Structure formats: C-alpha cells, structure tokens
Amino acid sequence: MTTSRRTLILTTGALLAAPRLAAAQETPGVTATEIRIGSTNALSGPASTYSVITKCLTAMFQRLNDQGGVGGRKIAFIAYDDAYQPPRTLEQTRRLVEQDKVAFLFNQLGTPTNSAIHRYVNQRKVPHLFLATGADKWANPKEYPWTIGWQPSYRTEAQIYAKYILEQKPNAKIGLLYQNDDFGKDYLHGMKDVLGARFDAMVKTATNEATDPTIDSQIVSLQAAGCDTLVCGIIPRFAAQAIRKVHDLGWKPMMFMTNVSVSAGAVMQPAGPEKGVGLITSDYRKDQSDPAWANDPGMAEWRAFMAKYIADGDLSDNNYTYGYGAGSTMIQVLRQCGNDFSRENVMKQATNIAPMDIATLLPGVQVQTQPGNYNVIRQMQLQRWDGKSWVRFGKVIEGANT
Amino acid sequence: MTRMDESLGPSGAAGGSRAWRATLLTLGIFAAVAPAFLLESFQLFQLTMAVIMALAVLGLNIVTGYNGQISLGHGAFFAVGAYVTAILMSHFDWSFWATLPVAALVCAAVGYGVGFPALRLGGLYLALTTFSLAVAVPQILKHKALEDWTGGVQGLFLVKPDPPFGLAVTPDQWMYLSVVAVAALCFWGTWNLVHSRIGRALMAIRDNPTAAQAMGMDISALKTKTFAASAMVTGIAGALSAVAIEFVAPDSFTFGVSITLFVGMVVGGVASILGSLFGGLFVLFVPNIAEAISKAAPGVIYGVILILFLFLLPGGFAGLLRQIAARLTRRRP
Numbered sequence: 088m089t090t091s092r093r094t095l096i097l098t099t100g101a102l103l104a105a106p107r108l109a110a111a112q113e114t115p116g117v118t119a120t121e122i123r124i125g126s127t128n129a130l131s132g133p134a135s136t137y138s139v140i141t142k143c144l145t146a147m148f149q150r151l152n153d154q155g156g157v158g159g160r161k162i163a164f165i166a167y168d169d170a171y172q173p174p175r176t177l178e179q180t181r182r183l184v185e186q187d188k189v190a191f192l193f194n195q196l197g198t199p200t201n202s203a204i205h206r207y208v209n210q211r212k213v214p215h216l217f218l219a220t221g222a223d224k225w226a227n228p229k230e231y232p233w234t235i236g237w238q239p240s241y242r243t244e245a246q247i248y249a250k251y252i253l254e255q256k257p258n259a260k261i262g263l264l265y266q267n268d269d270f271g272k273d274y275l276h277g278m279k280d281v282l283g284a285r286f287d288a289m290v291k292t293a294t295n296e297a298t299d300p301t302i303d304s305q306i307v308s309l310q311a312a313g314c315d316t317l318v319c320g321i322i323p324r325f326a327a328q329a330i331r332k333v334h335d336l337g338w339k340p341m342m343f344m345t346n347v348s349v350s351a352g353a354v355m356q357p358a359g360p361e362k363g364v365g366l367i368t369s370d371y372r373k374d375q376s377d378p379a380w381a382n383d384p385g386m387a388e389w390r391a392f393m394a395k396y397i398a399d400g401d402l403s404d405n406n407y408t409y410g411y412g413a414g415s416t417m418i419q420v421l422r423q424c425g426n427d428f429s430r431e432n433v434m435k436q437a438t439n440i441a442p443m444d445i446a447t448l449l450p451g452v453q454v455q456t457q458p459g460n461y462n463v464i465r466q467m468q469l470q471r472w473d474g475k476s477w478v479r480f481g482k483v484i485e486g487a488n489t
Numbered sequence: 490m491t492r493m494d495e496s497l498g499p500s501g502a503a504g505g506s507r508a509w510r511a512t513l514l515t516l517g518i519f520a521a522v523a524p525a526f527l528l529e530s531f532q533l534f535q536l537t538m539a540v541i542m543a544l545a546v547l548g549l550n551i552v553t554g555y556n557g558q559i560s561l562g563h564g565a566f567f568a569v570g571a572y573v574t575a576i577l578m579s580h581f582d583w584s585f586w587a588t589l590p591v592a593a594l595v596c597a598a599v600g601y602g603v604g605f606p607a608l609r610l611g612g613l614y615l616a617l618t619t620f621s622l623a624v625a626v627p628q629i630l631k632h633k634a635l636e637d638w639t640g641g642v643q644g645l646f647l648v649k650p651d652p653p654f655g656l657a658v659t660p661d662q663w664m665y666l667s668v669v670a671v672a673a674l675c676f677w678g679t680w681n682l683v684h685s686r687i688g689r690a691l692m693a694i695r696d697n698p699t700a701a702q703a704m705g706m707d708i709s710a711l712k713t714k715t716f717a718a719s720a721m722v723t724g725i726a727g728a729l730s731a732v733a734i735e736f737v738a739p740d741s742f743t744f745g746v747s748i749t750l751f752v753g754m755v756v757g758g759v760a761s762i763l764g765s766l767f768g769g770l771f772v773l774f775v776p777n778i779a780e781a782i783s784k785a786a787p788g789v790i791y792g793v794i795l796i797l798f799l800f801l802l803p804g805g806f807a808g809l810l811r812q813i814a815a816r817l818t819r820r821r822p
Contacts, residue, residue, distance in 0.1 A: 130780070131788035132745070168780045168787050173644075173741045174734050175776075178535060185531035199740035202644060206735070267633055269642045298628070 116190030117428040122421070123163045124148070125183030127176050128196045128219075130168035137196050139400070140219060141166045143410030144194060146396035147418070157421045158428065165189060171196070173203035180204045184213055191216060191433050194237070194413050198222045198269075201234075209233045214434045216420070217413050217463065221347075223273050226461035228438070235437060235461045237413050237454075239371055241270060241320065241345065243486035245277025247369055247467050248318055248343045250484055253281070256341065259289065262314030264305055264329065266321050267294040274320030274345065280487045295325060306332045316341045323348040327358040334362035344368045346467075355472060364474045369467040369484075371452045372408050374477070385446035408447040415445050416454050416463070451483035462486070521669050530661045534733070535773060537665045541730045543769025544672045546753040547679055547762065548723030553751075554760035555683050556715045557695030558607055562619030564746030565626040566720040570596050570727030572630065575645040575737040576638050585650045585732050589671070592728035593721045600720020604713030623747040627739040644738025647731065668729050675722050680762055682718070691715055692760075723750070756798055758807025767806035771798075 116123040128141040148162040156162060165187055167179040176195070183189045191214035195201055198220045208215040209231050217237035218225055225236030252259050263278060265271035271294065279286050291312045293305035302325050309317060310333075317340040319329055326348035333342060342365070348354050349368045373380050380386040389411050393400050400407055421428075423436040440463075442455040452466045466485045470477040524536055549563045573592040577583040603622065607615050630639045639645065652663040682688050693701040694708055702708055731737050753772040758764025779790035802809050 130784060131786075131791075135788075166784070168776070168784070170745075170776070171740070172743070172745065173736060173738055174538070174730065177734050177736070178538065181531045181534055185529065199642070199644065199738045202738060203734065203736045203741070206646060268631065296633075 114190065114427075114429045115188045117160070120160055121163050122157070122160050122428055123165060123187060123189040124417075125180070125187060125189035125192050126164065126166040126194055127169040127179045127183075127200065128166055129171040130166075132170035132172070134171040134197065137219070137406060139404055139406045140194065140196065140410040140413075142397060142400070143407050144414050144417075146392070147411065147414035150392065150396055151418055157418070158424065158426050160428075162421075169196075169200055171200060173199050176200040177203045177207065180207065184208075184211060190214075190428055191430060193217060193417055194219050194410075196220070201225070205231060205234060212430060214430055214437060216433075216437050217416055219409075219413065222269065223276070228459060228461050233434060235456065235463065237416065237463045238409075239464045239467055239486065240462070241273035241347075242277040242280070243462060243465060244346060244369055244467060245274040245318070245320070246281050246486040247469075247484045248367075249278045249281035250487070251367075251469060251481075252316055252318075252341070252343075256316060259316040259341070260312075260314045261290045261316045261318060262309030262312065262340065263290050263292045264302065264309065264317065264319045264321060265292070265294055266325075267296055270322075270347075271320045274318065277486075278318065295321065297322065299325075302328055303332050306336070306338075310336055310338045310340075314340060316343075318343045319348075320345050321348060323350065323354050326354045330354070330358035330363045330366060334359070339365075342366050346370055349472075349477070351476065360472075360474050363472045366472040367469055368472075368477070369469050370477075370479075371448055371464055371467045372405065372412065373447055373449055375405065375408055376403060377476075385444075385448075388446045411447045412445045412454075415447075416440070419443060419454075449479075449483065521673065522666065525658070525662045525665050525669075530659065533661050533665050537661075537668050537733050538730070539770045539773040540665075540668050540672050541726050541733060541769070542749075542753060542772050543766045544675055544729070545723045545726035545750050546757060546768040546772075547676060547765035548719045548721070548726065549750050549754050550757075550760065550762070550765050551679060551682070551722060552715050552719035554754060555688065555695065556691045556712065556719075558712065558716070559612060559616040560619040560716075560719070561616045561744075561747050561751060562603070562622035563720075563723045563750045564742055564744060564748075565619075565622045566596050566600060566723040567727035567730070567746055567750070568626050568630065568742035569599055570724030571731035571737045571742070572639060572645075572727075573724075574728035574731045575647050578647045578732075579640075579645045580638065585667075589725060589728055593725050596724025596727070597717040597721040600724075601713055601717040603720070604716030607716060608709050608712055620744065620747065623744040627743055630739040630742070640738075642739060644736055644741070647735055647737075649732055649735055664733055668733065671725065671729060675725060676762060676766075679722065683762070687711070752795065756795070756802075756805055758805030758810075761805065761807030763810065764805050764807030771806075 126141065128138055129135045130138045130141065145164055145166065148164040151157060152161045165183060167182065169176040169179050180192065183192065192208060193216045196219040201218050201220055212233055215234040217235060220236065221238055221240055223240040223242040225234055252261060263275065265274045278290060282289055291309060291314055293309055295302045295305055306329060317333065319326065321329065326344055333340065344366055346368045355363050373383065373386055375386065389408060393402060393407065419440060420433065420437045424432055438456045438458045438461065440454060440456045442453040445454055449468050452464060454463055456463055466483040468479050468483045469481050470479045524533060528536065545563065545567055549560060552558050553560050570592045573595045574588040577588040577591060578585060606618055610618055631642055649660045649664055651660060652658045690701065690706050690711055694706060694711060698708060749772050753768030756771045757768025775794055776787065776791055779794060780787040782790045804811065
C-alpha cells in the first residue's frame with residue numbers, strides 16, 4: 088500500500104515537473120518568476136575602477152524589480168570578478184552559462200577579456216550583449232551574430248571627424264598621427280571608411296609606439312608635409328605633448344584629438360590650457376559636471392536614481408552615466424521581449440531596437456540596432472576647447488556604419 | 490624560507506612492499522580519472538585549469554624550492570609555452586600533441602639562457618631580475634616585429650583537440666584527461682629528478698653552496714640546467730593552458746601570473762611535489778571563494794585568507810602533511 092502510494096506521488100511529481108523541465112531547456116535561465124542575467128567585471132585588480140559599472144547595473148535591476156520586474160519576472164543579476172584576466176573571464180563565463188545557467192550575458196568589461204569568450208558564446212548561441220569596450224570588432228553580425236557592443240567605437244569616432252573635415256575643408260591636407268596598435272589603427276580604418284579612394288591623396292600618416300619617449304618628430308614631419316588638418320589617435324601622455332608641440336611650432340592646423348585623451352586634468356592642464364584653444368574632440372554622453380544639464384530631465388532622472396539606490400556613489404564618476412545608459416538599453420530589450428525570453432528572441436529584440444533616446448546620452452545621440460548593423464551608438468557631437476572647458480558645437484554627426 | 494630536507498635520503502614509504510605501491514598507484518589513477526566522469530563540464534574545466542596551475546607551480550618549485558634560486562618570473566615561461574603552442578597550431582595547423590615537445594624545448598632553451606645571469610645574482614637580486622622578465626613579456630608579445638606571429642594585442646585563437654578514435658568523451662573530458670596525463674608524467678619525472686643523485690646535489694647547493702662545491706659539484710652547470718628544467722615544466726603548463734582556454738593574448742600573461750605561481754608554491758609548500766598540486770588548487774579556487782564572501786572587495790578577502798594560511802600553516806600544505814606523518818610514525822611502536 089505504502090509503496091503504491093509512494094509510486095503515485097513520485098509519478099505525479101514527475102509528470103508535473105516534466106513540462107517545467109522541458110520549458111527550462113528551451114529557455115535557460117528563465118523561470119515563471121525570474122530571469123537570470125550574467126556578467127563579468129574587474130571587481131579586483133588594476134582595472135577595478137570600472138567595477139562601479141556593475142554596481143550601477145545591479146542597482147538598476149533592483150529598481151526594475153522594485154517596480155514589478157519585467158514580463159511578471161524579477162531579474163537576478165549575477166556578476167563575477169575576472170580581475171581583467173582573459174583566462175578568468177572564460178572560467179567565470181562558463182560558470183555563468185553552464186552552472187548558473189543564465190539566460191544571457193550582459194555588459195562584460197574589456198577587450199581582451201571579451202575576446203577570450205567571443206567564440207565560446209557564439210558556439211553556444213548565448214546572447215553576449217552590450218559589451219563595455221570600445222573596440223570595433225564586436226559589430227560583426229555575419230561571423231559573430233550573438234555578440235553586440237554598445238558604445239561608439241574608435242572607428243566610428245574617426246568616421247565622424249572625417250565627415251566633419253570633408254564638410255568644412257573639402258580640400259584639406261590631413262595629417263593622421265596614430266598609435267601603432269589596435270586602438271590607433273581604428274582611427275586609420277575610420278578615416279579610410281569615409282575618404283575611400285581619396286585617402287591616399289588627402290592623408291599623410293605618421294605612427295608612434297606606446298613606448299616612444301616623444302612624438303615631436305612625427306608632428307614636425309606632418310607639418311613639413313604641408314598638412315593643414317591634424318587628427319590624433321594617441322594616448323593621453325602623447326596628447327599633451329602633441330598639443331604643446333603644435334602650439335610651439337606656431338602651426339595652426341584644424342586639430343582633432345581622440346576622446347580618450349581629452350581629460351582636463353590629465354591632458355589639457357599639463358599641455359597648457361591656453362595652448363589647446365580650438366582643439367576638437369567628441370562625446371556621446373552628457374557630462375554631469377556641465378551646468379547645461381542642471382535642469383535636464385534625463386540627468387534629473389539619473390540623479391534621482393543615484394540618490395535612492397547608490398547614495399554613496401561618486402557623482403563625478405562618469406562610469407555611472409555610462410552604466411545607466413547601457414542598463415537602460417538592456418531594460419528596453421527586456422521589455423520588447425514580451426513574454427518570450429528565449430535566447431533567440433532576446434537576440435532578436437537586441438538587434439531590433441528602434442532609435443531611442445537615453446537619459447544620460449546627448450540629445451540627438453540615439454541607441455538603435457538592426458539585424459545587419461550592430462553599431463548601437465552611431466552618433467556623436469563635436470566639442471571644442473575654449474581654454475577652460477569643452478564646449479559642444481554643431482549638430483550630432485553620424486558615423487559611416489549606417 | 491624554511492629549509493626542507495626531509496626529501497634527502499631514501500624515505501620510509503619507498504621501502505614499502507610492491508603490492509602496497511601498486512594499490513596506491515591504482516587508487517591515484519582512479520582518483521585522477523574519476524572526476525572526468527563525475528563532474529559537470531564547467532567544474533571539470535576548473536579542475537583542468539587547477540591541474541595546469543599545479544604543473545606550473547611544480548616547475549617553479551624545482552628551481553626555487555629545491556635549488557633555492559628565487560624566481561618571480563615564471564609567468565614569462567608560462568607565456569612562452571602558451572605562445573609556442575598557439576603559434577604552431579594557428580599558423581601551421583600543427584596538432585596539439587606535436588606542439589608540446591617544441592614548447593617544452595623552447596622554454597628549456599629560454600630558461601637555460603635566463604639561468605646565466607642567475608649565476609651571478611643571488612637571492613633578492615635574482616628575484617628582481619626574473620620579475621623584470623615577467624613584466625617585459627606582455628610588451629614583447631605586443632611588439633610589432635612579432636605581431637604577425639603573436640597576433641599583437643588581439644592575441645591568437647586556437648581550437649581544443651577533439652577526442653581521437655571516436656572515443657565517447659566530450660572535448661572537455663578529453664582535455665582534462667590529456668592534461669592529467671601530461672601533468673602526471675611531469676610530476677613523475679620531477680619526483681625521480683629530486684630523488685636522484687642530481688636532486689640531492691640541487692638541495693645541497695641550496696643549503697650550502699660552499700660545501701657542495703667542495704664535494705666536487707659543478708654549481709654553474711647544475712644551476713643553469715635546473716633553470717632549464719624548471720622553465721620547461723612551467724612552459725608545458727603554459728602550452729596546456731593555451732589549448733584549454735583556446736585563446737592567448739598578452740593580457741593573459743601579466744606579471745600577476747608570476748606572483749600567482751609564487752603564491753601557489755609557498756602555500757602548497759616549498760620544495761614539495763605534492764604541495765605543488767595543492768598550490769594549483771589554491772590559486773584557482775580560493776579567489777572564487779574570496780569573491781563568494783565579498784563582491785565588494787574580493788582582493789582583501791583573498792589577502793586575509795592568504796595571511797591566515799601562512800600563519801596557520803607556515804610550512805604550507807606540505808608542511809601540514811609532514812607534521813601529520815611525523816606524528817603517525819612516532820606513535821607507531
């Protein structure tokens with residue numbers, strides 16, 4: 088008697104569980120009440136200043152859960168430390184996918200770290216969404232359909248400079264100074280994208296190594312070649328040298344500087360703020376220290392979020408505005424999914440975002456994706472150094488990857 | 490560093506009966522192979538990495554533990570081994586197994602070269618010199634003269650070998666079994682080395698170089714060859730790691746790797762072969778434990794665990810085993 092009862096209970100249990108098991112296989116990481124999302128970041132090690140991005144995203148999902156979640160489900164956001172070491176990124180990503188069985192991966196930090204898992208996630212067909220890296224290689228839907236970046240790449244930035252140059256000075260003689268690595272070469276590729284066949288006639292290039300003591304000779308040679316426009320894809324230390332050298336030579340080119348090397352404290356002050364007047368760069372985010380955004384509704388939304396969820400956060404740290412932008416994009420994709428959080432549908436929605444505004448991005452800079460175009464942010468606005476601060480000018484410009 | 494001289498002279502266990510040794514060996518093989526069929530693929534991958542780290546720690550132990558030459562640069566040999574395998578596999582389509590001996594030889598040659606300055610430098614100076622090697626390697630790998638081979642900052646991708654002869658195991662299981670087989674071979678070889686005449690010479694040089702020389706030992710030849718053997722073992726570990734991860738990049742081989750290996754050696758037990766195995770497990774799993782305790786400051790927790798370990802087990806894990814063994818033998822009538 089007892090045996091048959093036990094059998095009955097077990098059979099009933101198994102029958103009840105079976106559909107759930109089947110459903111779980113179709114949509115890993117998704118239950119009736121929860122969606123599991125995985126991420127890795129440098130929570131320890133030399134790159135750990137970026138760990139605030141994870142803090143920001145965790146708080147954003149907390150806010151979403153407080154508001155009732157999405158599709159009737161709460162978000163469980165699991166972020167592991169990879170210490171910015173590619174082997175550990177693979178280990179932690181496998182833990183997320185195989186052990187924690189997350190639905191998909193979101194905003195993992197770093198170029199070498201994401202490279203280490205690029206093939207793994209694409210073989211397994213796990214959505215690898217909105218990565219925290221500026222490399223150009225993430226927008227490659229043909230070979231890596233499951234990986235998509237977020238921020239504008241250096242290549243997009245260079246395209247924007249080239250477009251502006253063609254508009255202002257169609258017959259410019261352009262000097263391009265870039266660092267001889269992947270970062271620098273993205274500027275070369277971006278200029279070629281826009282100038283095409285005219286590149287060889289219009290552009291004179293010079294390169295530097297990250298280990299060079301100075302770049303004075305490159306600047307002098309570009310001036311001697313008769314360039315009237317100068318585009319620099321170089322790291323902050325050389326940026327300060329370049330600004331000073333150009334000024335000291337009495338050369339007055341239309342000068343562009345990569346937006347990784349335009350910090351007022353680290354570049355403009357050492358170069359001499361008066362020597363950099365007229366220098367042009369670009370941005371896609373609202374600068375929270377800019378008084379222009381004091382009454383901006385988007386930034387007010389961000390400040391309210393910070394006050395409620397990350398009260399101890401440093402408001403001058405722009406990783407929080409970055410994280411807010413990436414998080415908002417992710418939440419939009421989740422909302423678009425309706426009630427189908429399968430990996431196929433998540434990827435489909437992530438690559439079908441209609442142009443949308445984001446609270447912490449500049450007006451006119453929109454987030455958008457199409458199945459054939461994985462460049463999520465394609466626009467930037469130029470800004471010019473006035474001797475004290477960066478002043479935005481002109482309309483937002485779109486890169487050439489459209 | 491404490492002087493370990495228990496390995497000098499024939500140990501008691503070696504005198505045990507043949508049947509006893511055969512049983513131990515069978516049990517050992519079983520314990521090494523069983524995880525391949527018991528663990529899930531992710532845990533198996535972790536264990537694979539732990540065995541690889543253990544092998545790298547073993548390499549460091551040969552030169553630092555047994556020969557007393559402090560090296561903070563073994564991450565460099567790890568990187569060289571990984572890159573030799575990666576370059577041969579991705580540029581020349583070599584099979585993984587064929588690259589192993591080449592990686593071993595290249596690393597031995599590099600280690601032999603590094604062994605020469607080591608002759609003139611002792612103690613802390615040698616530690617710094619080898620450390621500079623570890624710092625330099627990622628930059629050398631990025632250099633444009635080598636970029637065509639190393640893939641520069643982007644690194645190189647390779648593919649895990651498939652199980653041969655249609656064996657019914659997954660690539661992860663096959664990888665684990667291959668790594669265990671290679672590691673077992675290296676551990677066995679190292680065991681034989683340190684328990685041989687040469688091994689005793691190495692320890693004699695460590696403990697009293699003057700006396701060793703007076704006994705007629707060729708110190709410079711032995712020291713450079715030790716460096717070569719040590720670099721070779723660590724390089725083989727690097728080669729295995731390249732295939733297990735299927736990716737190499739300069740950022741995977743920062744000087745942090747060298748420090749990790751050093752930590753593994755000290756925690757496991759200096760001049761201990763079994764200790765190296767424990768060291769490998771420690772450096773792979775303890776950071777994850779630290780992170781599970783605190784996501785806000787995993788580095789701090791890791792540091793605390795490390796200090797606790799050194800405080801409670803000053804002789805490393807191997808020291809603990811020796812203590813237990815000493816008590817057991819003392820109680821025996």
